[in-house]
Amino acid sequence: MANILTVTLNPALDLSVETPTLNPGEVNRTGNTRLEPAGKGINVARVLARLGHSVTVTGLLGEANAAPFERLFEAEGLQDSLVRIPGQNRINIKIAEAGGRVTDLNGPGFRVSEDALQRLEFRLAQLLPECDAVVIGGSLPEGFPSSGLAGLVQLASGAGKPVWLDTSGEGLRTGIEAGPFAVKPNTDELSGWAGKPLKDITAVEAAVARVHAAGVSHVVVSMGADGVLWSSPAGTLRSWVPPVTVVSTVCAGDTLLAGMLHGVLLGQPDETILTFATALSAECVRHIGVGNPDAPDFSSLLQQTRVQPWPAENNTGEMPL
Numbered sequence: 060m061a062n063i064l065t066v067t068l069n070p071a072l073d074l075s076v077e078t079p080t081l082n083p084g085e086v087n088r089t090g091n092t093r094l095e096p097a098g099k100g101i102n103v104a105r106v107l108a109r110l111g112h113s114v115t116v117t118g119l120l121g122e123a124n125a126a127p128f129e130r131l132f133e134a135e136g137l138q139d140s141l142v143r144i145p146g147q148n149r150i151n152i153k154i155a156e157a158g159g160r161v162t163d164l165n166g167p168g169f170r171v172s173e174d175a176l177q178r179l180e181f182r183l184a185q186l187l188p189e190c191d192a193v194v195i196g197g198s199l200p201e202g203f204p205s206s207g208l209a210g211l212v213q214l215a216s217g218a219g220k221p222v223w224l225d226t227s228g229e230g231l232r233t234g235i236e237a238g239p240f241a242v243k244p245n246t247d248e249l250s251g252w253a254g255k256p257l258k259d260i261t262a263v264e265a266a267v268a269r270v271h272a273a274g275v276s277h278v279v280v281s282m283g284a285d286g287v288l289w290s291s292p293a294g295t296l297r298s299w300v301p302p303v304t305v306v307s308t309v310c311a312g313d314t315l316l317a318g319m320l321h322g323v324l325l326g327q328p329d330e331t332i333l334t335f336a337t338a339l340s341a342e343c344v345r346h347i348g349v350g351n352p353d354a355p356d357f358s359s360l361l362q363q364t365r366v367q368p369w370p371a372e373n374n375t376g377e378m379p380l
Protein backbone atom coordinates (compact mmCIF):
# COMPACT_ATOMS: atom_id res chain seq x y z
CA MET A 60 0.00 0.00 0.00
CA ALA A 61 1.05 3.60 -0.58
CA ASN A 62 1.77 6.76 1.40
CA ILE A 63 -0.54 9.51 0.20
CA LEU A 64 -0.69 13.18 1.07
CA THR A 65 -3.92 15.11 0.58
CA VAL A 66 -4.14 18.91 0.65
CA THR A 67 -7.38 20.69 1.58
CA LEU A 68 -7.16 24.47 1.48
CA ASN A 69 -10.75 25.14 2.52
CA PRO A 70 -12.19 22.42 4.80
CA ALA A 71 -15.89 22.39 5.59
CA LEU A 72 -18.35 20.91 8.00
CA ASP A 73 -20.94 19.39 5.68
CA LEU A 74 -24.45 19.77 7.05
CA SER A 75 -26.43 17.21 5.04
CA VAL A 76 -30.20 17.43 5.19
CA GLU A 77 -32.57 14.86 3.69
CA THR A 78 -36.03 16.14 2.82
CA PRO A 79 -38.82 14.78 0.61
CA THR A 80 -38.98 17.98 -1.48
CA LEU A 81 -37.38 21.38 -0.94
CA ASN A 82 -39.95 24.15 -0.95
CA PRO A 83 -37.99 27.43 -0.99
CA GLY A 84 -39.54 30.19 1.07
CA GLU A 85 -41.59 27.74 3.17
CA VAL A 86 -41.09 25.79 6.41
CA ASN A 87 -39.63 22.44 5.37
CA ARG A 88 -39.77 19.45 7.73
CA THR A 89 -36.61 17.42 7.23
CA GLY A 90 -35.68 13.78 7.62
CA ASN A 91 -32.12 12.68 8.45
CA THR A 92 -29.59 15.40 9.15
CA ARG A 93 -25.86 14.91 9.61
CA LEU A 94 -22.94 17.24 10.34
CA GLU A 95 -19.60 15.84 9.26
CA PRO A 96 -16.07 17.19 8.73
CA ALA A 97 -15.34 17.28 5.01
CA GLY A 98 -13.70 19.13 2.15
CA LYS A 99 -12.32 17.44 -0.94
CA GLY A 100 -8.86 16.39 0.26
CA ILE A 101 -10.24 15.17 3.57
CA ASN A 102 -12.95 13.09 1.86
CA VAL A 103 -10.41 11.56 -0.52
CA ALA A 104 -8.18 10.75 2.46
CA ARG A 105 -10.99 8.90 4.25
CA VAL A 106 -11.65 6.64 1.29
CA LEU A 107 -7.95 5.92 0.72
CA ALA A 108 -7.46 5.07 4.40
CA ARG A 109 -10.40 2.66 4.23
CA LEU A 110 -8.69 1.06 1.24
CA GLY A 111 -5.63 0.40 3.39
CA HIS A 112 -3.30 3.26 2.48
CA SER A 113 -1.34 5.37 4.91
CA VAL A 114 -2.70 8.88 4.51
CA THR A 115 -1.56 12.27 5.79
CA VAL A 116 -3.92 15.23 5.59
CA THR A 117 -2.49 18.71 5.21
CA GLY A 118 -3.74 22.10 4.06
CA LEU A 119 -5.32 24.75 6.26
CA LEU A 120 -7.65 24.30 9.22
CA GLY A 121 -9.47 27.03 11.12
CA GLU A 122 -8.59 26.59 14.79
CA ALA A 123 -11.90 27.93 16.15
CA ASN A 124 -13.83 24.75 15.26
CA ALA A 125 -11.04 22.25 14.64
CA ALA A 126 -12.21 19.69 17.22
CA PRO A 127 -14.67 17.68 15.04
CA PHE A 128 -11.97 17.39 12.37
CA GLU A 129 -9.41 16.21 14.90
CA ARG A 130 -11.83 13.57 16.19
CA LEU A 131 -12.48 12.36 12.65
CA PHE A 132 -8.75 12.10 11.85
CA GLU A 133 -8.23 10.06 15.01
CA ALA A 134 -11.18 7.77 14.28
CA GLU A 135 -10.19 7.20 10.64
CA GLY A 136 -6.46 6.77 11.24
CA LEU A 137 -5.42 9.88 9.26
CA GLN A 138 -2.15 11.64 10.11
CA ASP A 139 -3.10 15.23 10.94
CA SER A 140 -0.65 17.75 9.48
CA LEU A 141 -3.05 20.59 8.70
CA VAL A 142 -1.64 24.05 9.36
CA ARG A 143 -3.79 25.78 11.99
CA ILE A 144 -4.91 29.30 11.15
CA PRO A 145 -7.16 31.74 13.01
CA GLY A 146 -10.87 31.55 12.18
CA GLN A 147 -13.75 29.14 11.61
CA ASN A 148 -14.03 26.42 9.01
CA ARG A 149 -17.14 27.02 6.93
CA ILE A 150 -20.37 25.05 7.15
CA ASN A 151 -21.56 23.82 3.74
CA ILE A 152 -25.23 22.89 3.46
CA LYS A 153 -26.31 19.95 1.29
CA ILE A 154 -30.03 19.51 0.78
CA ALA A 155 -30.81 16.07 -0.61
CA GLU A 156 -34.35 15.63 -1.94
CA ALA A 157 -36.06 12.25 -2.23
CA GLY A 158 -35.89 12.36 -6.04
CA GLY A 159 -32.07 12.51 -5.91
CA ARG A 160 -31.68 16.24 -6.55
CA VAL A 161 -29.02 17.86 -4.35
CA THR A 162 -28.72 21.58 -3.64
CA ASP A 163 -25.26 22.63 -2.43
CA LEU A 164 -24.73 25.83 -0.45
CA ASN A 165 -20.93 26.12 -0.21
CA GLY A 166 -19.50 29.01 1.78
CA PRO A 167 -16.39 31.06 0.92
CA GLY A 168 -14.51 29.86 4.00
CA PHE A 169 -12.15 31.68 6.33
CA ARG A 170 -10.05 34.62 5.16
CA VAL A 171 -6.37 33.79 5.21
CA SER A 172 -3.44 36.11 5.74
CA GLU A 173 -0.34 36.13 3.53
CA ASP A 174 1.75 33.99 5.84
CA ALA A 175 -0.70 31.04 5.56
CA LEU A 176 0.65 30.14 2.12
CA GLN A 177 4.26 30.34 3.29
CA ARG A 178 3.54 28.15 6.31
CA LEU A 179 1.78 25.63 4.10
CA GLU A 180 4.61 25.55 1.54
CA PHE A 181 7.05 24.91 4.36
CA ARG A 182 4.87 22.08 5.71
CA LEU A 183 4.42 20.55 2.26
CA ALA A 184 8.15 20.57 1.64
CA GLN A 185 8.64 18.63 4.89
CA LEU A 186 5.97 16.06 4.00
CA LEU A 187 6.75 15.47 0.31
CA PRO A 188 9.76 13.17 0.68
CA GLU A 189 7.65 10.55 2.47
CA CYS A 190 4.73 10.34 0.04
CA ASP A 191 4.02 8.50 -3.21
CA ALA A 192 1.31 10.85 -4.52
CA VAL A 193 -0.32 14.17 -3.67
CA VAL A 194 -4.01 15.06 -3.96
CA ILE A 195 -4.95 18.75 -3.94
CA GLY A 196 -8.68 19.25 -3.66
CA GLY A 197 -11.35 21.88 -3.25
CA SER A 198 -11.83 25.61 -3.50
CA LEU A 199 -9.47 28.34 -2.36
CA PRO A 200 -10.37 30.29 0.78
CA GLU A 201 -10.63 34.06 0.67
CA GLY A 202 -7.24 35.73 0.40
CA PHE A 203 -5.51 32.59 -0.95
CA PRO A 204 -4.16 33.46 -4.42
CA SER A 205 -4.65 31.01 -7.27
CA SER A 206 -0.94 31.52 -8.02
CA GLY A 207 -0.38 29.98 -4.58
CA LEU A 208 -2.23 26.86 -5.66
CA ALA A 209 -0.11 26.71 -8.81
CA GLY A 210 2.97 27.02 -6.58
CA LEU A 211 1.86 24.01 -4.51
CA VAL A 212 1.34 21.94 -7.67
CA GLN A 213 4.82 22.92 -8.87
CA LEU A 214 6.41 22.21 -5.51
CA ALA A 215 5.01 18.68 -5.39
CA SER A 216 5.62 17.96 -9.09
CA GLY A 217 9.16 19.33 -8.78
CA ALA A 218 9.76 16.84 -5.96
CA GLY A 219 8.82 14.08 -8.43
CA LYS A 220 5.39 13.34 -6.93
CA PRO A 221 2.34 12.83 -9.14
CA VAL A 222 -0.23 15.52 -8.31
CA TRP A 223 -3.96 14.75 -8.64
CA LEU A 224 -5.87 18.03 -8.75
CA ASP A 225 -9.60 18.46 -8.15
CA THR A 226 -10.68 22.08 -8.03
CA SER A 227 -12.77 24.55 -9.98
CA GLY A 228 -12.87 28.05 -11.46
CA GLU A 229 -9.73 30.14 -11.37
CA GLY A 230 -7.94 27.51 -9.26
CA LEU A 231 -8.51 24.92 -11.99
CA ARG A 232 -7.22 27.31 -14.64
CA THR A 233 -3.95 28.17 -12.89
CA GLY A 234 -3.68 24.64 -11.50
CA ILE A 235 -3.77 23.11 -14.98
CA GLU A 236 -1.14 25.60 -16.17
CA ALA A 237 1.13 24.37 -13.37
CA GLY A 238 1.13 20.89 -14.94
CA PRO A 239 -0.36 18.36 -12.49
CA PHE A 240 -0.20 14.65 -13.36
CA ALA A 241 -3.99 14.25 -13.26
CA VAL A 242 -7.14 16.34 -12.98
CA LYS A 243 -10.68 15.26 -12.09
CA PRO A 244 -13.20 17.88 -13.17
CA ASN A 245 -16.90 17.13 -13.34
CA THR A 246 -18.63 18.17 -16.56
CA ASP A 247 -19.60 21.61 -15.19
CA GLU A 248 -16.08 22.33 -13.97
CA LEU A 249 -14.59 21.26 -17.31
CA SER A 250 -17.14 23.40 -19.10
CA GLY A 251 -16.13 26.39 -16.93
CA TRP A 252 -12.48 25.76 -17.80
CA ALA A 253 -13.22 25.35 -21.51
CA GLY A 254 -15.32 28.52 -21.50
CA LYS A 255 -18.26 26.90 -23.28
CA PRO A 256 -21.14 24.52 -22.56
CA LEU A 257 -20.30 20.85 -23.14
CA LYS A 258 -23.53 19.59 -24.63
CA ASP A 259 -22.50 16.04 -25.49
CA ILE A 260 -19.64 13.61 -25.05
CA THR A 261 -17.97 14.79 -28.26
CA ALA A 262 -17.70 18.27 -26.74
CA VAL A 263 -16.32 16.72 -23.53
CA GLU A 264 -13.70 14.83 -25.57
CA ALA A 265 -12.65 18.04 -27.33
CA ALA A 266 -12.20 19.82 -24.00
CA VAL A 267 -10.22 16.85 -22.66
CA ALA A 268 -7.88 17.10 -25.67
CA ARG A 269 -7.24 20.74 -24.75
CA VAL A 270 -6.41 19.78 -21.15
CA HIS A 271 -3.88 17.25 -22.46
CA ALA A 272 -2.45 19.90 -24.76
CA ALA A 273 -1.93 22.07 -21.66
CA GLY A 274 0.37 19.33 -20.31
CA VAL A 275 -1.81 17.09 -18.11
CA SER A 276 -1.34 13.32 -18.64
CA HIS A 277 -4.48 11.95 -17.01
CA VAL A 278 -7.89 13.56 -17.35
CA VAL A 279 -10.75 11.95 -15.46
CA VAL A 280 -14.10 13.59 -16.26
CA SER A 281 -16.91 12.64 -13.93
CA MET A 282 -20.25 12.92 -15.70
CA GLY A 283 -22.70 12.18 -12.89
CA ALA A 284 -25.16 9.42 -13.79
CA ASP A 285 -23.49 9.24 -17.23
CA GLY A 286 -20.37 7.69 -15.73
CA VAL A 287 -16.73 8.60 -16.30
CA LEU A 288 -14.41 9.38 -19.20
CA TRP A 289 -10.73 8.66 -18.42
CA SER A 290 -8.19 9.80 -20.96
CA SER A 291 -4.49 9.02 -20.52
CA PRO A 292 -1.42 8.29 -22.65
CA ALA A 293 -2.65 4.66 -22.75
CA GLY A 294 -5.94 5.68 -24.44
CA THR A 295 -9.47 6.59 -23.43
CA LEU A 296 -11.93 4.51 -21.43
CA ARG A 297 -15.56 5.24 -20.64
CA SER A 298 -17.54 3.77 -17.76
CA TRP A 299 -21.27 3.38 -17.12
CA VAL A 300 -22.60 3.31 -13.57
CA PRO A 301 -24.54 0.39 -12.08
CA PRO A 302 -28.21 1.03 -11.21
CA VAL A 303 -28.51 2.58 -7.75
CA THR A 304 -31.08 4.56 -5.80
CA VAL A 305 -29.67 8.03 -5.27
CA VAL A 306 -29.80 9.59 -1.80
CA SER A 307 -26.99 12.17 -2.09
CA THR A 308 -24.35 12.71 -4.77
CA VAL A 309 -22.15 14.76 -2.41
CA CYS A 310 -18.69 13.14 -2.05
CA ALA A 311 -19.14 11.02 -5.21
CA GLY A 312 -16.40 12.92 -7.07
CA ASP A 313 -14.01 12.62 -4.12
CA THR A 314 -14.75 8.90 -3.84
CA LEU A 315 -14.14 8.44 -7.57
CA LEU A 316 -10.78 10.21 -7.38
CA ALA A 317 -9.71 8.10 -4.40
CA GLY A 318 -10.73 4.90 -6.20
CA MET A 319 -8.76 5.90 -9.31
CA LEU A 320 -5.63 6.82 -7.37
CA HIS A 321 -5.84 3.57 -5.41
CA GLY A 322 -5.78 1.46 -8.58
CA VAL A 323 -3.13 3.56 -10.32
CA LEU A 324 -0.78 3.31 -7.30
CA LEU A 325 -1.31 -0.45 -7.15
CA GLY A 326 -0.45 -0.70 -10.86
CA GLN A 327 -3.71 -2.43 -11.74
CA PRO A 328 -4.94 -2.75 -15.35
CA ASP A 329 -6.76 0.39 -16.50
CA GLU A 330 -10.13 -1.34 -16.97
CA THR A 331 -9.95 -2.76 -13.44
CA ILE A 332 -9.11 0.68 -12.05
CA LEU A 333 -11.99 2.47 -13.75
CA THR A 334 -14.50 -0.29 -12.98
CA PHE A 335 -13.61 -0.20 -9.29
CA ALA A 336 -13.60 3.61 -9.01
CA THR A 337 -16.91 3.95 -10.84
CA ALA A 338 -18.59 1.26 -8.75
CA LEU A 339 -17.31 2.87 -5.54
CA SER A 340 -18.60 6.31 -6.57
CA ALA A 341 -21.99 4.76 -7.37
CA GLU A 342 -21.96 3.12 -3.93
CA CYS A 343 -21.38 6.58 -2.47
CA VAL A 344 -24.53 8.15 -3.91
CA ARG A 345 -26.73 5.60 -2.09
CA HIS A 346 -26.16 7.37 1.23
CA ILE A 347 -24.70 10.48 2.82
CA GLY A 348 -20.90 10.54 3.09
CA VAL A 349 -18.01 8.94 1.20
CA GLY A 350 -18.21 5.60 -0.63
CA ASN A 351 -17.81 2.39 1.33
CA PRO A 352 -15.70 -0.34 -0.32
CA ASP A 353 -16.87 -2.77 2.40
CA ALA A 354 -20.57 -2.46 1.49
CA PRO A 355 -21.97 -6.01 1.56
CA ASP A 356 -23.19 -5.83 -2.05
CA PHE A 357 -20.13 -4.08 -3.45
CA SER A 358 -19.17 -7.08 -5.62
CA SER A 359 -22.59 -6.88 -7.25
CA LEU A 360 -22.05 -3.16 -8.03
CA LEU A 361 -18.68 -4.07 -9.55
CA GLN A 362 -20.30 -6.72 -11.75
CA GLN A 363 -22.90 -4.26 -13.00
CA THR A 364 -20.40 -1.51 -13.84
CA ARG A 365 -19.44 -1.39 -17.53
CA VAL A 366 -16.17 -0.11 -18.99
CA GLN A 367 -15.23 0.14 -22.67
CA PRO A 368 -12.48 1.70 -24.76
CA TRP A 369 -13.76 5.01 -26.11
CA PRO A 370 -14.89 5.82 -28.71
CA ALA A 371 -16.55 2.42 -28.90
CA GLU A 372 -16.76 0.63 -32.26
CA ASN A 373 -20.55 0.91 -32.24
CA ASN A 374 -20.48 4.46 -30.92
CA THR A 375 -24.09 4.73 -29.75
CA GLY A 376 -23.22 6.08 -26.30
CA GLU A 377 -25.57 3.42 -24.87
CA MET A 378 -24.42 1.31 -21.95
CA PRO A 379 -22.95 -1.95 -23.31
CA LEU A 380 -24.70 -5.12 -22.12
Ligand SMILES: Nc1ncnc2c1ncn2[C@@H]1O[C@H](COP(=O)(O)OP(=O)(O)O)[C@@H](O)[C@H]1O
Pocket residue numbers: 244245246280281282283284285286287300301303305308309310311312313315337340341344
Ligand atom coordinates in the same frame (compact mmCIF):
# COMPACT_ATOMS: atom_id res chain seq x y z
N1 LIG B 1 -26.96 9.46 -10.10
C1 LIG B 1 -25.86 8.67 -10.05
N2 LIG B 1 -25.98 7.33 -10.15
C2 LIG B 1 -24.88 6.54 -10.10
N3 LIG B 1 -23.62 7.01 -9.98
C3 LIG B 1 -23.45 8.34 -9.90
C4 LIG B 1 -24.55 9.24 -9.91
N4 LIG B 1 -24.07 10.49 -9.78
C5 LIG B 1 -22.73 10.37 -9.70
N5 LIG B 1 -22.34 9.08 -9.78
C6 LIG B 1 -20.97 8.55 -9.78
O1 LIG B 1 -20.13 9.43 -9.08
C7 LIG B 1 -19.17 10.02 -9.98
C8 LIG B 1 -18.86 11.44 -9.54
O2 LIG B 1 -20.06 12.19 -9.58
P1 LIG B 1 -20.12 13.64 -10.21
O3 LIG B 1 -21.43 14.21 -9.81
O4 LIG B 1 -19.80 13.58 -11.63
O5 LIG B 1 -18.88 14.37 -9.49
P2 LIG B 1 -18.81 15.55 -8.44
O6 LIG B 1 -19.30 14.96 -7.15
O7 LIG B 1 -17.36 15.89 -8.40
O8 LIG B 1 -19.68 16.65 -8.97
C9 LIG B 1 -19.77 9.88 -11.36
O9 LIG B 1 -18.80 9.90 -12.39
C10 LIG B 1 -20.46 8.51 -11.23
O10 LIG B 1 -19.51 7.46 -11.38
Ligand SMILES: O=P(O)(O)OC[C@H]1O[C@](O)(COP(=O)(O)O)[C@@H](O)[C@@H]1O
Pocket residue numbers: 069071072073097098099100102151165166196197198199227308309310311312313314
Ligand atom coordinates in the same frame (compact mmCIF):
# COMPACT_ATOMS: atom_id res chain seq x y z
O1 LIG C 1 -14.19 23.36 -1.80
P1 LIG C 1 -15.49 23.32 -2.56
O2 LIG C 1 -15.31 23.38 -4.03
O3 LIG C 1 -16.46 24.34 -2.04
O4 LIG C 1 -16.10 21.90 -2.29
C1 LIG C 1 -16.28 21.46 -0.98
C2 LIG C 1 -17.41 20.49 -0.92
O5 LIG C 1 -17.14 19.42 -1.82
C3 LIG C 1 -17.19 18.18 -1.14
O6 LIG C 1 -15.84 17.80 -0.85
C4 LIG C 1 -17.86 17.16 -1.98
O7 LIG C 1 -17.23 17.11 -3.24
P2 LIG C 1 -17.72 16.11 -4.39
O8 LIG C 1 -19.21 16.07 -4.35
O9 LIG C 1 -17.14 16.70 -5.65
O10 LIG C 1 -17.11 14.77 -4.09
C5 LIG C 1 -17.94 18.46 0.14
O11 LIG C 1 -17.61 17.58 1.18
C6 LIG C 1 -17.58 19.89 0.45
O12 LIG C 1 -18.59 20.56 1.14
